[in-house]
């Protein structure tokens with residue numbers, strides 16, 4: 307699974323939970339167990355960092371960070387932070403510190419609201435669950451993501467793939483390879499994968515499986 311926590315966390319509200327006002331919860335609410343630091347799970351650029359509304363600290367996401375994933379049209383939202391460690395325009399790689407979980411904005415207890423949207427618009431919600439693979443069930447179960455291997459997603463990456471959530475996994479791969487992060491696994495990505503595999507003594511088949519992921523994860 308992929309998560310913005312490096313240590314143990316739990317789910318306090320599920321993606322698509324139907325709220326009392328009739329609207330759906332469009333992200334996960336996650337709570338760090340002990341360690342409250344929030345890290346970027348992607349190669350991306352900080353689009354916004356700070357208060358959603360500085361004069362209304364109880365509004366919306368409160369202190370939030372919005373990241374654009376590579377050069378894709380996908381945006382990650384990290385809401386209710388107590389502390390922000392990044393600034394707009396900053397480029398992040400997986401594992402870079404974004405901030406600290408908190409309860410700013412419309413919130414009743416310390417948690418992270420983590421959401422993914424396409425095109426950075428309010429109707430652009432996509433399933434963070436299908437990207438992250440964290441069980442979509444609130445409760446006390448404690449999870450830990452394996453940062454090194456899992457940011458490239460659960461399966462093999464190979465040509466030709468795009469669509470969601472593969473586009474985000476491909477973007478992580480392209481970020482690690484240092485090539486254009488459009489999230490589309492096309493001929494250029496396949497070529498870069500084969501070169502990487504050759505340089506690292508792996509079978510140059512252009513398919514990103516367990517061994518290639520392990521070698522790539524040493525790059526960040």
Ligand SMILES: [Zn+2]
Nearest residue numbers: 333334335419
């Ligand atoms: Zn939430």
